[in-house]
Amino acid sequence: MVSSSELLKRYANGERDFSGADLRGIKLYGSQGKEIDLSGANFSGANLEGAILSHVNLDNANFSHTNLKEVRMNGKINNTDFSGADLTNAHIGASRINGAKFRGANLTNVDFGANGLGNTNIDFANANCTNTKLTCDLIEAKFQGANLRNAIFRHQNLYWYRANLSRANLSQLDLSGQNFYTLEMRGVNLNGSNLVNTNLKSTNLEGADLRNTNLENADLTYANLRNTQIEGAINLDPKIYLIWHIINQEAENINLAGIDLSCANLQNVNLSGLDLRGVNFQRANLTKANFSHADLSSANLKNAYLSNANLESANLSQVDFTGAKLNSANLNQANLNQANLLGTNLEQARLQNATLYNANLTDANLEGADFTDADLTGADLTGTRLFGTNLTNTRNTSGSASIFSNSPNNPNLGLLEQIRQASKGLYYGSEADYPYEVFLWEVANRGEFTLEGLLEVFGFLREIPCDDFRNGNFDNLQWLQSSANSSRLLPENKQVIQSFRTLLLQLEPFLTNLQVYRLAVPAQDLYIVIGNTPSEDWLGISTKVSSYLEQQHYSSQIFRFRDSAVAKLENQELIVTLENEIAEVSFASEYIKNFVWEIAEQKSALIHNVLDTVGIVTTNEVENPFASETQAELVHSNLTNLRLYRLTAGEIEMYIIGQTENGDWIGLHTKAVET
Structure with missing residues (x-):
């Protein structure tokens, strides 16, 4: 059995081939300021079961077909070859693993930790990822033929322990029932994969390839579908297709009046000038959307997200905005007559020359909003928050706004x-x-x-x-x-x-x-x-x-x-x-x-x-x-x-x-x- 001191001595003397060596339980502790250098070493076929390799530079090392059960390692693992290795129960901590190869490796129960270091081009082709915690940056990773049936891409609700799968290749795989909730999957390749019952809620799929995927019961609520390819997708929900169509193609020729677009992710979408009467946008993400001059009368925008949206000169009469987020939105010259703005957040919103005849603003947050020249005739401002609100030349203010309008x-x-x-x-x-x-x-x-x-x-x-x-x-x-x-x-x-x-x-x-x-x-x-x-x-x-x-x-x-x-x-x-x-x-x-x-x-x-x-x-x-x-x-x-x-x-x-x-x-x- 080779000891740690012997290994380091032999490496220092220029030896690089340790293939087949018995290195069970070896412990190497470097530090961030002074890591141990074993770059380029050949450990193929060696036994490192239970080893600890902390702050070790293993760039370009060869661990192919090595026994790495229970190993704990962190440091530099760039372009390192783990093909065919057995890493059962291993822990790979905060490491740089760009270009590492895990082709055909046994990664059962491996924990890749947080690893938010922008790692790219990791190769997991044909690897066994049963219960593997792939909760790190996996940008441009390759998973062809891998077993991901029980892989874990996000650890509970911990923010740092979630995968970044941007431009990763996950094509032709069984990903049914997987949880990709809120993950960054920009440009991911899912062509031909099985996504039945997959959770893609709030996932960023901008530029992703979803062609020929099976999306039966897949949850795409709030998913970002901008520039996503969906040709040939199977069992695609018609509502999701409509959302995709609105985002990526002209919406002018679609009759949207009365349509259900609740919980849709329509950030930055351009719907200016359209007939949107009675549309259900409840809880939809409409951040920075353009609704200027659109007719949204009687639409349902309860609890919708409209931060920084452009609603200038829009017809918003009788719209239900209960609980909506309209902070920093542009509502200049908008028609909000009889609109329900109960509990709405209008912080820093612009409502110059807007008309709010008989609007319900009860409990609304109007802090920092600009109501210059707005018509508030009959509007209910009971309980509104008015810190820094500009009410210059407003007409017929009432309720809590009147505390700033005193008897002459x-x-x-x-x-x-x-x-x-x-x-x-x-x-x-x-x-x-x-x-x-x-x-x-x-x-x-x-x-x-x-x-x-x-x-x-x-x-x-x-x-x-x-x-x-x-x-x-x-x-x-x-x-x-x-x-x-x-x-x-x-x-x-x-x-x-x-x-x-x-x-x-x-x-x-x-x-x-x-x-x-x-x-x-x-x-x-x-x-x-x-x-x-x-x-x-x-x-x-x-x-x-x-x-x-x-x-x-x-x-x-x-x-x-x-x-x-x-x-x-x-x-x-x-x-x-x-x-x-x-x-x-x-x-x-x-x-x-x-x-x-x-x-x-x-x-x-x-x-x-x-x-x-x-x-x-x-x-x-x-x-x-x-x-x-x-x-x-x-x-x-x-x-x-x-x-x-x-x-x-x-x-x-x-x-x-x-x-x-x-x-x-x-x-x-x-x-x-x-x-």
């Missing part, structure tokens, strides 16, 4: 303008700098200022139908489907809601006038259920957030509301029942822990205390609203009852609020990023 004779307008000018050009310094927005809370128009009202105005807190929350079918809950977090966290939302339903059944004898609120924050929707207790006080139940979301800044206790509600005898049986029912409840979500509750005599006080207990909102005294002492003095000398509200974590909404001499409130809204 309000005595606080002069002070409001002074603070606005003082904050102009200033930014709140954090990991990302944000400007200040200044607004006036007119008590005569909006009622007394409360945290509840503030969060409602800025679109974070919304009341939802109690009957739906308690009894509704999850698939029909519009407020749930339109949630910004619905696609990622819908199962977790369902579990939380179901737990609430079970709890409320036990509390039904004690509570009246039930109301349900949804607090929409970036990582997780939170729900607050409130109702009147036997003493006519208010009980509120919500869920405690995890440390991931919980504010690192804690509330000042002077802002919590205290009264005698919790001590009243009429509430004691309710409290005992509640505590018993929630004691064993926990949630699978990484964002929430358990149920929490509060009781207060006033509804506004209750919601304030619940949000504080949940850990998603903190309230503190204000010390320095601006870095400049002169500008800070302007606020301190003119406003009383100052407080700072901070909402959520990571990207934090910040509101500095103070009361004017006549009882109105002036607020400064900005953001901070703390990670």
Whole structure:
């Protein structure tokens, strides 16, 4: 048996032929700065079972017909020959393996690791890849005749452990049931292969060869089919063929009105000027698509992806955009009359001169959007988010937008303008700098200022139908489907809601006038259920957030509301029942822990205390609203009852609020990023 020191000594003396040598269990440890050089060595027919070859240069080495069972190797393996070798249970770590040959090799249970090093031209022809983890860069790899029936091209949902099969040759192979979900397969050759029941969802197949493939029950949802060849494909879904046709050939001569294109990947497609009335684009990927001057009236675009899409001068009347992503889209001069934009993301979108007559913008995110000269007559802007929104010359703004449109004779307008000018050009310094927005809370128009009202105005807190929350079918809950977090966290939302339903059944004898609120924050929707207790006080139940979301800044206790509600005898049986029912409840979500509750005599006080207990909102005294002492003095000398509200974590909404001499409130809204 040859030892490691003997092997290295012989190699240093110029020997290169170690064919047939017994090298079982040999251990060679180099380092990134000083790797061991065995390039060009001949190990054909040798026994290296259980060997460790770490940071070893094996470029151009010959391991043909070698016993490499259980071997662990990493380093350089460029143009190395493993033809006919037995690598059962081997691990090939982060290695450069360009041009390596595994022709006819036994690769059963081999783990190629992440290996995201751009490796190309690896030859797996006729190899046995049973349970082989091919989760690395395999660009231009050759698999002719290989057994890939049980090969693994992506390791669970780990981002780095997935194959890159760009321009690889996978022709004439049995790939039925394989999982290629989200893989990069640009230019791959699948000509004549069996793809029955294969998962190609969200796969990039641009320029791929799918000619003569069997695509029976293959999932091509969201797949990129640009420049893909599909001639002679068997059992191709007619819907997939239509998507391919729209992407790769002229769509002008196709009657698309009323067609189902849901979940299609139509990125960058040009459909300008076409009749698309009533088309179902639900959940379709329409990123950067061109719909300018098209007629999309009454189309279904629920939860569609339209980031950076061009919809200029398009007819979008009565379109359902519920939950759609329209961030940075061009909607200038578009007709959005009676469109449903519930929960839509319109961040940085352009809507100059657009008409939104009777449009539903409830809970929409309009941050940074440009509505210059837009007509919002009859539009519902309840709960919209308006940070940095340009509403210049908009007509008939209502709802939350009206907080920036004040009564012309309000005595606080002069002070409001002074603070606005003082904050102009200033930014709140954090990991990302944000400007200040200044607004006036007119008590005569909006009622007394409360945290509840503030969060409602800025679109974070919304009341939802109690009957739906308690009894509704999850698939029909519009407020749930339109949630910004619905696609990622819908199962977790369902579990939380179901737990609430079970709890409320036990509390039904004690509570009246039930109301349900949804607090929409970036990582997780939170729900607050409130109702009147036997003493006519208010009980509120919500869920405690995890440390991931919980504010690192804690509330000042002077802002919590205290009264005698919790001590009243009429509430004691309710409290005992509640505590018993929630004691064993926990949630699978990484964002929430358990149920929490509060009781207060006033509804506004209750919601304030619940949000504080949940850990998603903190309230503190204000010390320095601006870095400049002169500008800070302007606020301190003119406003009383100052407080700072901070909402959520990571990207934090910040509101500095103070009361004017006549009882109105002036607020400064900005953001901070703390990670």
